[in-house]
Amino acid sequence: MSSPYPVIASIVEGHGEERSLQALLHRLVPYLVPGAYAEIQRPFRVPRDRMLRRDVLEHALTIVTTxxxxxxxxxxxxxxxxxxxxxxxxxxxxxxxxxxxxxPVVAVAAVREFEAWFLAGAAGLAGKAGLPGTLASPPQPEAVRGAKEWLSRRMPRGSTYQETAHQPSFATLFDLDEARRAASSFDKFCRDVQFLLTGKRES
Incomplete structure (x- = not known):
């Protein structure tokens, strides 16, 4: 059965991305292509070390493409x-x-980790989940080792960043424009999503 609009499937490595990527893609569709609609299917999770094997990736692709x-x-x-x-x-x-x-299959590796994109767009997280209202991105967010720990250190005493709890909501809040400017891997991610929506690459 073919669809009159784009239908995007995905393969991810972590439990956090299993929940957050779908929300992020829903957010990105109108951001990248105003007025567009796409069906975003539930991500299929494959642990990182297994995903890098061709046979495992082939099996995962067969599952999501059917x-x-x-x-x-x-x-x-x-x-x-x-x-x-x-x-x-x-x-x-x-x-x-x-x-x-x-x-059409696109592949994106977030530099360091997915949470580096939150650091790049930190202004959108200011005042949320106990983070300070003055929260600002570090100078080179993709160079930070331990983005999760960076977020935890800025939360109230006794609180820590929890991937499965915070990643889905943060994916709907971080500043997309800032993140594209400050994180090259997020900019690539956006360009790849736009390709999946339009079938065209930016010149």
């Missing part, structure tokens, strides 16, 4: 940790191309 309505594109998202984000994303994209060349 859902109904049929996806028009797939987003693969994971944290780069200490690896090169560009090389990691290209490795995943190459694996996907080898087995699912018929399906």
């Amino acid at each position: 859902r109904m309505p049929s996806p028009t594109g797939v987003m693969v998202l994971l944290d780069a940790d200490d690896d090169c984000a560009v090389e990691l994303a290209e490795r995943l994209r190459s694996h996907a191309q080898a087995t699912h060349a018929h399906m």
Whole structure:
């Protein structure tokens, strides 16, 4: 069954992203393409070490691409940790191309971790979840080791950042414009989502 609008499937590595990516994509659709609509399917989770195996990624892609309505594109998202984000994303994209060349598949590795995007768009989190109203991004958010810890240190005494509790809500709050300017991997993520929506790459 084909759909008259884009249908985006996704593969993620963590429990937090399993909940937060869907909310973030819903937010990004009108932000990137005003007036657009897309169906955002529930992410399929595969642990990071297994996702990097071609056979495992192939199996995951087969699962998500046979859902109904049929996806028009797939987003693969994971944290780069200490690896090169560009090389990691290209490795995943190459694996996907080898087995699912018929399906538009994009791969994004968040530099360090997903939460680095929250640091890049920290102004949108100011005053939320006990964070200070004056919260501002660090100079190089993607260079921060331990973005989760950075957030925890700015929460009230006795509170800590909890991925499954905070990531879904923070994904709906962080400043998208700031994050695109300050985090190159988030800008790539936005450009890839726009490609899945329009079928066109920015020149």
